[in-house]
Amino acid sequence: MRTMQKRRLNKGGRGSEITFELDGKPCVAYEGETIAAAMLAGGIRSFRLSPKLHQPRSFFCGTGACFDCMVTVNGVHNVRSCMTDVKAGMRVDTGISVGKGDENEKR
Amino acid sequence: MRSVEVVVVGAGPAGLSAAIAAAEAGAKVLVIDENRQAGGQIYQQPPQQFSPSPGKHSLDHDLIKVKKLLEHAVSLPIEFLTDAMVWGIFDGRHIAVMVADKGQDIWAERLVLAPEPYERPIPFPGWTLPGVMGGVGVQRMVNQQWVIPGQRLLFVGAGPLQLAVAAQVLKNGADVVGIADAAPSSPSWPRFPQMRGEDILWQRARYSWNMMKRRVPLIRSHAILRADGNGQVERAVTADVDRNWHPIPGTERTWEVDTLCVSYGFISSVELAGLAECKINYVPAWDSWVPEHDNDMRTSVPGIFVAGDGAGVGGVIVAADEGRIAGANAALELGYGSNQPTHPASSSYQRLRVLSRFRAVLDGIWQFRPGLYDIIDDDTLVCRCEEITYKRLKEAIADGAEDLNQVRSWTQAGMGLCQGRYCQTHLAYLLAAARGRPVEMAGTFTARPPVKPVPIDILTSEE
Numbered sequence: 268m269r270t271m272q273k274r275r276l277n278k279g280g281r282g283s284e285i286t287f288e289l290d291g292k293p294c295v296a297y298e299g300e301t302i303a304a305a306m307l308a309g310g311i312r313s314f315r316l317s318p319k320l321h322q323p324r325s326f327f328c329g330t331g332a333c334f335d336c337m338v339t340v341n342g343v344h345n346v347r348s349c350m351t352d353v354k355a356g357m358r359v360d361t362g363i364s365v366g367k368g369d370e371n372e373k374r
Numbered sequence: 375m376r377s378v379e380v381v382v383v384g385a386g387p388a389g390l391s392a393a394i395a396a397a398e399a400g401a402k403v404l405v406i407d408e409n410r411q412a413g414g415q416i417y418q419q420p421p422q423q424f425s426p427s428p429g430k431h432s433l434d435h436d437l438i439k440v441k442k443l444l445e446h447a448v449s450l451p452i453e454f455l456t457d458a459m460v461w462g463i464f465d466g467r468h469i470a471v472m473v474a475d476k477g478q479d480i481w482a483e484r485l486v487l488a489p490e491p492y493e494r495p496i497p498f499p500g501w502t503l504p505g506v507m508g509g510v511g512v513q514r515m516v517n518q519q520w521v522i523p524g525q526r527l528l529f530v531g532a533g534p535l536q537l538a539v540a541a542q543v544l545k546n547g548a549d550v551v552g553i554a555d556a557a558p559s560s561p562s563w564p565r566f567p568q569m570r571g572e573d574i575l576w577q578r579a580r581y582s583w584n585m586m587k588r589r590v591p592l593i594r595s596h597a598i599l600r601a602d603g604n605g606q607v608e609r610a611v612t613a614d615v616d617r618n619w620h621p622i623p624g625t626e627r628t629w630e631v632d633t634l635c636v637s638y639g640f641i642s643s644v645e646l647a648g649l650a651e652c653k654i655n656y657v658p659a660w661d662s663w664v665p666e667h668d669n670d671m672r673t674s675v676p677g678i679f680v681a682g683d684g685a686g687v688g689g690v691i692v693a694a695d696e697g698r699i700a701g702a703n704a705a706l707e708l709g710y711g712s713n714q715p716t717h718p719a720s721s722s723y724q725r726l727r728v729l730s731r732f733r734a735v736l737d738g739i740w741q742f743r744p745g746l747y748d749i750i751d752d753d754t755l756v757c758r759c760e761e762i763t764y765k766r767l768k769e770a771i772a773d774g775a776e777d778l779n780q781v782r783s784w785t786q787a788g789m790g791l792c793q794g795r796y797c798q799t800h801l802a803y804l805l806a807a808a809r810g811r812p813v814e815m816a817g818t819f820t821a822r823p824p825v826k827p828v829p830i831d832i833l834t835s836e837e
Contacts, residue, residue: 274521274522274523274524274525275520275521276516276520276521276522276546276547278420278426278427278520279420279424279425279426279427279520280424280425280427281423281424281520282421282423282424283423297423297424298421298423299420299421299422299423299424300421300519300521301519303515303519304515304519304521307515307521307523308521312504312505312605312606313504313605313606314504317502317761318761319760319761320761322502322761323503323504323605323606324502324504325504325505325606326504326507326511326515326523327502327506327507327508327511327758328492328493328507328508328510328511328796329507329508329510329511329512329514329515330415330490330492330508330510330511330514331408331826332492332792332795332796333508333758333792333795333796334759334790334791334792334827335502335758335792337791345791345827349511352410352421
């Protein structure tokens with residue numbers, strides 16, 4: 268079965284193509300996609316770093332319960348990427364570790 | 375504060391059935407769900423902006439029952455509030471909801487709790503690595519978002535879900551290297567004609583297995599040991615397990631994968647019932663805490679009902695019947711539907727009596743066995759959120775922590791953003807095992823609002 272892009276499946280028409288910013292780089296997504304879907308489709312694995320041990324974390328439960336898939340959206344931290352739709356012009360930053368009173372630390 | 379006659383939390387098969395039953399009796403009903411669309415965990419629709427090609431979703435045809443419920447529900451004067459999270463229940467039945475980052479307060483004259491379950495968390499070394507994913511998460515990513523989350527996948531778990539997900543992933547071009555099922559054998563399908571005819575998950579599992587068996591090794595009595603890799607999953611190690619799911623030394627297998635899909639069953643979400651001060655009991659057969667309820671689906675708190683997987687994980691058919699009973703009784707209490715000669719949900723009561731026998735057998739086959747709780751090592755992060763190791767937890771237990779709440783206050787395990795959902799079951803097992811007592815002695819984390827994290831603004835914006 269052919270896939271439309273690297274991991275996006277050919278199951279029909281998606282919403283209109285939109286551009287958002289992922290770690291400062293323009294990235295294509297489709298209206299209706301969650302941030303997590305757009306990131307996984309692009310082969311991205313690490314979504315954030317854990318606050319204490321700075322270990323990479325990613326999409327885990329996919330249902331909004333585990334809070335592991337969090338990214339920073341338009342400057343707002345700790346947004347669940349699996350529960351949040353991509354919007355045109357959105358700024359998404361990954362790899363940020365926020366917690367325990369630390370300031371943002373980008374690795 | 376607005377008052378609503380019947381509030382249903384959860385728009386899966388149980389919640390939809392409750393709403394339909396109450397609305398048909400004449401009550402005014404509001405259904406609240408955290409997801410963007412109603413239908414629940416099993417009915418996974420692509421976003422409204424997508425247009426699915428006809429004929430490319432054959433496995434989804436099995437979901438006719440839920441689809442019909444949804445269509446029926448929207449044809450009735452039922453109000454739906456989606457993308458809405460119930461974060462608190464106060465003073466009996468005052469519901470606090472967050473919708474679009476704003477707070478709403480609703481008084482429910484009658485409340486039906488029908489939350490979705492969540493997957494049983496199984497900590498193992500490497501379980502926090504990117505690429506380790508829950509079965510439902512993989513299923514939603516494929517069905518709803520049309521994205522394959524990896525290229526080489528190993529499935530580990532117990533229960534019919536992983537067969538269905540593996541088949542879908544395989545069908546869509548990814549490489550499924552194997553499926554490890556902790557149970558020793560599959561149930562023989564012909565023994566349960568009623569289940570086979572109706573249960574969606576079973577249909578899918580059987581169909582999936584027939585599709586895959588020539589191409590994908592399915593290893594029984596086999597389970598995960600650990601995941602390894604540099605910054606992401608690169609290898610998974612599995613092993614044979616005995617009847618109690620203890621790994622058998624010398625039987626390890628290593629798989630080169632980029633994704634490890636884990637599904638060891640479900641446990642009921644009892645946080646809202648706990649907030650509402652419903653009595654919650656531990657059910658050993660399910661290794662799950664469940665709100666106490668009677669055959670009428672009444673909890674220990676007057677005016678509050680529970681139905682579906684939130685009342686004990688039993689799948690779609692049980693959910694629909696329990697929902698009908700709860701909704702009909704909620705409406706009856708308000709004076710609706712009492713003019714009928716028989717109880718409006720009498721067929722549901724009958725069906726549940728018949729199903730309970732089969733349910734007991736099914737539970738027995740895929741019943742979780744605690745041998746898998748022993749695969750952790752000292753460095754395993756049992757609490758993912760606060761990054762608390764097994765070693766640290768052992769110290770707290772050795773220091774004399776008496777229950778989960780003490781473990782939590784001494785170690786911070788359970789204080790993170792998942793609020794204990796992903797560590798509670800294992801912590802209870804560790805504590806009870808250390809004390810030589812049954813699991814229920816550990817109790818549950820005391821439920822406090824908010825039941826999921828919310829921005830502090832919503833406490834100040836009231837509608």
